[in-house]
Amino acid sequence: MMRNFSPSRFLAVLVKEFIQMRRDRITFAMMIGLPIIQLLLFGYAINSDPRHLPTLVEVKDDGPLVRATLAGMATSTYFDFSGTVHGSAEGETALRRGDASFVVVIPDDFERDVVRGLSPEILIAADASDPSAISGAAAAMNGIVQGAIAQTLTGPLAAQAGGAPPFSVIIHRQYNPEGRTSTNIVPGLLAIILSMTMVMITAVAIVKETERGTMEMLISTPVRPFEVMLGKILPYVLVGYVQTFVFVTAAAILFAVPFEGAYLAFFIGFNLFILDNLALGFLISTAARNQMQAMQLSFFTILPSILLSGFMFPFAGMPGWAQALGTAVPATHFIRLVRKVMLKGAGVADVTVEFWALTIILVAITLIAMLRYRQTLD
Template sequence: MTAFSFARFVAVLVKEFIQMRRDRITFGMMIGLPIIQLLLFGYAINSDPRYLPTLVEMNDDGPLVRAVLAGMETSTYFDFQGTVEGTAAGERALRRGDANFVVVIPHDFERDVMRGFKPEILVAADATDPTAIGGAVAAMNGIIEGAVRQTLTGPLSSLAGTAQPFSVVVHREYNPEGSTSTNIVPGLLAIILSMTMVMITAVAIVKESERGTMEMLISTPVRPFEVMLGKILPYVLVGYVQTLVFVTAAAALFAVPFDGSMLAFFIGFNLFILDNLALGFLISTAARNQMQAMQLSFFTILPSVLLSGFMFPFAGMPEWAQAIGSAVPATHFIRLVRKVMLKGAEVPDVSGEFLALTVILVVITFIAMLRYRQTLD
């Protein structure tokens, strides 16, 4: 027997290409994953978000106020979506995530400027994600200078002098120190649960199919929903343990606060765990072996990390990327966790996230049961 046979080498090579062609999921992952990463990083990811939702509390109205607000909107960092009445309404909008900024124009602002009292405009900013508001806050000095040059002309130009006739005070709420860990750690819970719950469920069910035990279930009168429910519920306990360890470590190691409703958090993470377990069950209906189940599980992690607002500001993504991100369970759970832990949110404040997680759960469950029935056939 010769040391090397070109014919044998070609036979093995051809065999591998044939096997690769048969394993369409693996081949699709090798080709599709780099393309998706290129598109997401090239088009969807933006660390300098623009057009952030902004509300105004108008306690005075005049040419200088209008010039300041026009300058803020022209900068493209701020997207004014209406007004609020009173401090409580502004705080509620920030807590619910309806706005990233609330601009408070004080009473008698124009009069105080004319009298040289140097009044202050308050900008309350949602600092749970410091990256999202960094560019907007940095642009404020230029906006003020432009408004002063535009409005205080002629006899009023002496008011500008060498110093600004008024100032803007930025109040960074919920994360005044701008700590990265305060923003990242709560969102990390969503990523950890996504990675483990989806993969554990998918691999465990596919393993049973490979061993033949799933065929025994198919031959019984057990219905698809009963199989699905019985398979995913044991892993809920795993999610409970992970969440308990995570929340304890977040408080002990990183001093991440937990200021909100425990009930809201409890409902939210249960819905999120069920979403991921149902997704794992759905993957198991498409995968033919454990390797494919792991590959498809990893594939679902990519949008959870990149399109959920975990690493990059959600508001900075284009609309098409936000639409895709809104269909990802991690997006809504990250919002829920940050609202509850950092903003002190109660159940009504996160009702929108509850609804989104429930809708996603229903859709995934419906598709999974259809796929499971097809597997039975």
């Protein structure tokens, strides 16, 4: 066979492949761009030890020891104090809506009870729906307390502090007290599954019609871009309904994931999210020339949904630029919504921010898709 080998024929095939690769710009861009994006995301954006977590405080006794403890918490960089609350109900609402990761409660007569040796307690209510997000901050509290005691207490109290601590910190892990990973991962997994299937199914189905020539029939009719888009998207909404029903049922039976919130909030949220992904699939179909490119572009959108949405890694641990990119990803807002509803017992009023975010993203994607949709074939 080597005797029949022709360098000129081999060179012709080689040149042809390079020309084909150059013409297939989407595939070439993914081969070069995807490793770079993965390197940047895993190297800079992914952080399993988040800092600067939003923290609220309810102070009922503002003595030197309290101030030293709060100052130590702020210095640790785990806690960012963003305001105060008045009463447990206000703190519970902040945790449920995601406005705070911690609520620190300093009880009445705290300093007096320390002096009297009554061992008072500081309560820290923590949003443990994502256990990995608060584990570092919780572990740092022992060192913070010891530093506050050494800095503040003097005389007989300092000698006493050498033994048992004069006060304790109780961390109340809410929404996932056992710290089960499945309780956090499974609700977020619904967003990833819907993203993978809805985007890819829509993009590939529309591109397939273009390849087969059936799209020409639609283009030759007086059907408007929005009408084509709506007609192509709505059938797959039913597919999303079936997937969601099967997923939620399996999550409850197999993993004992609770569903504490309002069904109406969940219903509105997953409908908006399905429409977001179907519109994104339609947008991809306007850029892809064949089914392979449609699948490649669909995969390209799935990567940010997994890495930048808070599904696998705490959203608060990412740098500001990565959080800004993640905010533009529909999965980010749906994961927040579904965790709030299923784990925290949120209602419609608690997830209005997520509703607005999903709606704005839907409008933006729809407008871009309709502008790119061609009434005539090139």
